[in-house]
Amino acid sequence: MTSAPVTSNDDVVRIRQLVRKAAIEARMSIVDQTKIVTAASELARNAFVHGGGGTATVELVSNAVGRAGVRLVFSDTGPGIPDIPLALTEGWTSGSGLGLGLSGTRRLVDEFDLATEVGEGTTVTVTKWAR
């Protein structure tokens, strides 16, 4: 398991590279590598831009039948998300983004979990399994 800070634009790039490495270790196809790295890039940017910075952890996991996967956790202590369904709506943004980060990421991964509390922060956990 690797942890890394997400407090700058540079960190977003570094996290993409960490996730790429993990996806290769999990023997994902090129397409699946691309999907999980793209998801990581969106979630890292969110933690930085909307969450005011936080941390990322990248973990190699395996499921009951021994399938390898990559699990990513992005945590911040930012403002939290008051309306979760709204935030998950394709195209909705509170800022100047495209509003595709959360909705799109959800389609790119196999498991998606969003835990958030207003005034406390946001944690997004995603998992993608190698096929």
Added chain:
Amino acid sequence: MTSAPVTSNDDVVRIRQLVRKAAIEARMSIVDQTKIVTAASELARNAFVHGGGGTATVELVSNAVGRAGVRLVFSDTGPGIPDIPLALTEGWTSGSGLGLGLSGTRRLVDEFDLATEVGEGTTVTVTKWAR
């Protein structure tokens, strides 16, 4: 009455074939066959993807006036559906689907029943009558 497991993508294909056979036996038109098989495909995928697997039963039925039909029951012991109206909303998905499975299926059949309990599972029963 035929029962079949729904625990893989392969099973979804097999269930389509079972339902096709029943629809032909009920002497449905090509359009009605297509509709009930499509509905079966959606519900089987839901039982597998959202319900973590379950069973399907396919039954030839006839009503009071002797009209033939096909009844399908999809049961799983998955997480259940906490908000039924939301799940039936066209376009709403908790995952990465299109959110058309339940809302669309409902339009494709003559009778539609959804029984679900959080933590217990979900059973969807649909019937289509030959014209």
Added chain:
Amino acid sequence: MDRVPILKIGDLLLVSIQIDLQDQTVMVLQEDLADRIVKTGARGVIIDITAVEIVDSFIGRMFSTIASMSRLLDAETVVVGMRPAVAITLVELGLSLGGVRTALDLEKGMQLLSRTAQSTDGS
């Protein structure tokens, strides 16, 4: 899992779906097709569904995904041979396949793609 073959005819790729599609097959087909478009420089993709008896929301989404993806790779997609019962069912299901071009049969699909290619060639 079966794999759907992709044939190259001139600068077109032809995908003729002859099997009952399971979800994994659909995912693999999308990826195979993206690879082949780039490898061959194909300008068009024809998906022949003459033999396809049902299109559910998962399969229907494949058509949209392939159409968008091939556009990004500078190829046009056309779906040919949709059965009337499939078309009716898709509409009731709520899937309009916006952005997906369709033609009645293979021949009409090829004509459609060659017209498009000519007009973008400016020739």
Added chain:
Amino acid sequence: MDRVPILKIGDLLLVSIQIDLQDQTVMVLQEDLADRIVKTGARGVIIDITAVEIVDSFIGRMFSTIASMSRLLDAETVVVGMRPAVAITLVELGLSLGGVRTALDLEKGMQLLSRTAQSTDGS
């Protein structure tokens, strides 16, 4: 922060992205490019993403922004060399890059732009 170089080839500008793009680099590239189009009177912009391993929504938006901006400055943009895995991922992300022209490789991109230039010149 790295800066992406912009090369001038005849009346085209070529941007070949060889680094892992961070958001600041993207912003600066857009501004640099607008300046260079005006300074050089370039008629076309080619963005070569052959080496780009991922395009997220921020980077994808850059292509649309550059395409719109250069159109306003009377130049056409084409994005070349998109990898198949990137195309599939973009579609799933929900980004269709409408309004952005694409070509398979640098050569095809240059052909596309020279044809466009001819037809808008009316020659």
